Amino acid sequence: MTGPGVRAAALVAALLAYPFVDKALGFQTVHAVSDGMIYVLLALGLNIVVGYAGLLDLGYAAFFAIGAYAMGLLNSPVLGSPLYGYAWSFWLCIWLAAAVSALLGVVIGAPTLRVRGDYLAIITLGFGEIIPVAIRNLGDITVDIGGWRPIERLNLTGGENGVNPIGRPYLPGVPFETDPVPWYFLILIIGAASLWSMNRLRDSRLGRAWMAIREDETAADCTGVNPISTKLLAFALGASFSGFAGSVYAAKLQAITPGAFEFQVSIMLLCMVVLGGAGSLKGVILGGMLITVFDRVVLTQTTFMVRAAGRAAGVAALTTADLTLWRWFFFGLGLVLVMLLRPEGLAGRRVRPVAVGADDADDPMVLEPPPAPRAEAIPRWLRDRAPRGAATDPRAPILDVRGVVKQFGGVVALNEVDLLVPHGAIIGLIGPNGAGKTTFFNVVTGLIRPDGGRIMLAGASLAGLRPNAIVALGVARTFQSIRLFPQMTVLENVLVGEHCRLAATVAGAVLRPPAVRAEESRARARAHELLAFTGLGDKADELARNLPYGDQRRLEIGRALATEPRLLLLDEPTAGMNPRETEALTELIGLLRRELSLSVLLIEHDMEVVMGISDRITVLDYGTRIAEGTPAEIQRHPKVIEAYLGTGGEQDLAARDRSR
């Protein structure tokens, strides 16, 4: 058995033996530890929302309440629940509670989807306040419509008094009524199963989509990830885990009151996630256990010790000290210290600084040029996707833009712009800074709605489509200022690119049937091939943010290629590259067109590049097309020289030509 295997076996043995050891030694901590595990489960659910999808939820206790009350309402004699009293009630109700929580997660998630960051946090904060208040006030409902009372004094939630008792689980011969040990194992099983599913979700198409949204929502959208459904799924799944936790909590405690789900609980759960390390399952478990054990065991035990010490030393103040009253002080202090010393959390992924000349070896004076792109290295599957000559009519344009208009306030950013990209062509888009080139890209990729005009991709209109839908139709892009998913690995960045070509669902991601396994391993193989082709083969496991600039540019193109585009939009791909890197990239673009019949629309200020590889060039100035033609025509065009090229640029270009 290997090292990790031994450790895992030891951990399992410890978890199984713990309640019996506890009993033998008379510690009586099983109750507290079981409660702690419930909170850990909650924190794990919150981790999906906050750690994976990056949605700061300050009212997560609301879902805890919903889970607990779903159990309470469905399985209690107080409120006349029809499900109460059967042997199977509890086992059915935990699933119902999870489903109700997930459903409410979607309902509550939906209106918050369009807001980000601080606004989302405020909305969830409000929601977290509303739920306990609503529960308090739904204990006595009377609907009075002009004297007619269809509902009179209905007790829906038990109000301030809460729900008591709640049906316990029943298994033949298992003393759930008297012994904390069966509870311990029940919660352990639920926790282990949840952890297992979360672990699988994390390393799936969906987990990657969550993290991509967390890293850069716009870039994720433009890489084919639907932000709306992805975020809703995070809310729903996060809520469903709290549904399990809440329902078990309710049944274990036998009584629930609205007070158990106040704002502090949300904050404590958030502390667990942040303390351990958002996004890290190990970290969240660690954070959760630390906080609950500290709260439930350490503080009470230390209080006894302090009092005993006080009596021994004769200090009156110490004999009545109660450290549990200081719990928030200790939480706060601990959190401040962790944030100062390890901002990524106790077990979070350490963010390494940007690598600059990482190896210590003395380098040769003449820099090795970046690896030249080779036609043989083009992945087979990309070739197979390439449109066959017979299948597409070269005369029919892949992109046909007519009369596109876009205004920002009073500024006309695009004024009746026409642009045509024939199949397999490289079209340059140039113009002075602020001419509207990037705005044009944003309109074509769906980030910005045009005010007029039409955009056709291979004959189909792109009007009203979201960026991710346009990616799915075969349009990929890169950004002027590189927008990778910085805290994901190079491989994961490319895998997110494949997202829209993969099909795994939640159930598939967790259960991993053969079809999903095959899809995932194929996706990984493809990503590796693509990385090898773009010259990043040996950097698959680096974080994207640690790559040097030129590699980041290449990775962005690799990620775009992973979406299997028919049309590639490149926004200043050679900006910030040295002449060698620029040359290699230019070759790469040419190669993609030659070998894959990929059509390219290129914004670029390096005239050597644009004039060298473009078939035709469109020039924008103040949002208006001022010229269109072959590179030779554009270079001579007086308007273009005046507005864009300048005479110096011409000389410089001529000088470069001479030097070659």
Next chain:
Amino acid sequence: MLELADVHTYYGNIRALRGVSLGVSTSEIVTLIGANGAGKTTTLRTILGTVRPRRGTVSFDGHRLDTLATDRIVRLGIAQSPEGRRIFPRMTVLENLELGAFARADRAAIAPDLERVLTLFPRLRERTAQKGGTLSGGEQQMLAIGRALMARPTLLLLDEPSMGLSPILVDTIFQIIRDINRQGTTILLVEQNARMALRVAHRGYVIQTGRIVLQDAAAELLRSDVVRRSYLGEK
């Protein structure tokens, strides 16, 4: 005027600068060229104190910079146009420019300088009331340079000023660099466009994996085989 002596700068355990020594004399234009990741930006950051050297000294007009807070360094008369622009996106163009003059004592001289910047970049004049974040990439680059000029520095640090600019503006920028230098501003220029940089500069340094590997008059560097092959893209 500016002197770096055996500067070693680290990011965590990664050595970014491994003993950089360079000097910039009053009213010079000095350029620092090198590949991506060679340490050019780190050198500028070390000068401004946004990262600290683990070894070595940075001095400017007799002041030690390597222990001085960044805002104090700026008050000594050093300004920079940073890599990646770093403008204030939710403030207007005008506010961005005014903030460039934040540390200045000569309030009266600010208005003419603003006028000068807006004349240098007519595009910014058209957009004074617009939020910085709504500018195009190239316009933001102009704004970053304009903001640095508003500090009326004695030493100006420029990190890839030509990045993302149209050819005509690249010419303009290098013309501006020459002009403000003639008006007495000393300039340390980091550029990917080594050819243009070496043409405008008096002297140049070539940095490679954190070390200065070559230094000479700019005209000599333009003729150097190593520079031509590695940084000018010539065969």
